[in-house]
Amino acid sequence: MKRAECKQRVEPISLIPNNIPEEITEEDRKFFSEVVSVDLDDAQRARILNPEMTFPNQKAVLAVHWHPEHVPLSLINRRIDAMFPGREQELIIPTQHNELMSYGDYTGVEVDCYSAGFNQKVQLLLHFENSRLSEAGVLRGMLDHTFKYRSSQLFDFIHSITKPDEERLSMAARQTGASDAVICFVQAYVRKIEALLEEQISHISPLSIKNKLLRNFFDRLRSTCGDGVIDRCQTFLTEVKRLVKLSFPSHYFFRTSEIIEEARHLNAGIVIPHPEQFWPVLLAGYDVDGVEVWNPQSHRYTDFLVSVLNEKNRLAGPTRRPLLVFMGDDTHMGEKTRNIIDQDPAKRSREIGYQPAWEDLNIGKTLIKAGWSRESVITEYKARLSG
Incomplete structure (x- = not known):
């Protein structure tokens, strides 16, 4: 089985798993299916129907x-x-x-x-x-455009890690103290997410095409990798996401005055x-x-x-x-x-x-x-x- 090799590691002894399989495993597919699903199981329905506060x-x-x-x-x-x-x-x-x-x-x-x-x-x-x-009708069209454009931020987020955007990754690593081992681990799994998205995009609800898809997938890895490892990854991912949002070109959105005009109509x-x-x-x-x-x-x-x-x-x-x-x-x-x-x-x-x-x-x-x-x-x- 091929394994993704990380070229640099600053932690000679680390709890961060290395040599992650490049191939998408059944467990990867299971986790991905769970995080993109919009169906609720009985336990989830129960959480909705039984609020903690009244x-x-x-x-x-x-x-x-x-x-x-x-x-x-x-x-x-x-x-x-x-x-x-x-x-x-x-x-x-x-x-x-x-x-x-x-x-x-x-x-x-x-x-x-x-x-x-x-x-x-x-x-x-x-x-x-x-x-x-x-x-x-006009407002729906404006919202459809905005929805698709906003969803594209997820792919910018993913590509920043998988292409990668070295400047963003270096900056995120400096801000969070993420080691090369953490970055390598994150890249290995985000590549899998990217491949699964490309494979299944036509069957996934648009509601699932959000930045939190990455967060939710990595949370599934806690059972095998431990909270400490995943917490480091989530901190790094959150910073990369923040940098992506900062550079997201806002001028492709409709102008505020245009939205207000259509709303008043x-x-x-x-x-x-x-x-x-x-x-x-x-x-x-x-x-x-x-x-x-x-x-x-x-x-x-x-x-x-x-x-x-x-x-x-x-x-x-x-x-x-x-x-x-x-x-x-x-x-x-x-x-x-x-x-x-x-x-x-x-x-x-x-x-x-x-x-x-x-x-x-x-x-x-x-x-x-x-x-x-x-x-x-x-x-x-x-x-x-x-x-």
Whole structure:
């Protein structure tokens, strides 16, 4: 059996396996099949249907930034029922990345776009009534293009390792301290993933063509290689992915103004998510309905952002529609299907409709002065979407 040889190793004695078989083994095929599958087994269904947290006393549920991924909406609906059995008011809209999805009476999407004014990719949340879907042909076309372009990042990620892009690999190695043995191990398995993708691409769901495919595959190797080895590989892969994203040419996305124009044609609501990541968009004066002032990875300036929106509304005067305050849980339901030990700790605690900042006493003072609550935002935003 041929074996992939690593030309250099700085670790004379290492726990990193070497001489990885070049041939794709049955185990490789099994692991690949598991990570690209969008079907749920009984254990995964049980994890979806039995949430770890419930909120029986919460009467209003506002959730307009979350990702179903490959989890059926029927199961998600049952999970929401279990989490919020006492809810009396709700606005729950999925926002899959660059793909329209409907839940109840509404359709939503999180769109990648490009703002030339400050030369940066940004994201927008769009929400509209299902009755407008028949008019959404142009938006669908724009999203299809964006979805395919965004998916191409996975292949750039893979090629950076298998071709390879020596500059990226060297930089990632310096940032993470990855040895030649780690890099060799990663390259051997990414070549296998690349070959399996080429072989099976026509049968794989587009939902599986994501950067996390590599992360999920390497996690399958923990049982044979150990956590220490795979943790080193994951750290290195994460840094390579970060460098790929930094150099990804954003100008191939549609412009933010073009997305907003098409959204308004559908009477869609528009919300700016992740303000801490895309802060220049707050200064651009785009025609939006509101700003996400909190989510699990963007919450440092929540109180400040509520104050800024309140001041903007005051200066705009009563003749203009006020900017609304939103909070996004940014839940990725696909993460819930993984074994708990394999789940990303940063994403594990996220739940649809779970936004504790609404109950934060310090933030609450600012919200009261601004006149916003879950209930008032739900009422106002629904009115705009039906206008």
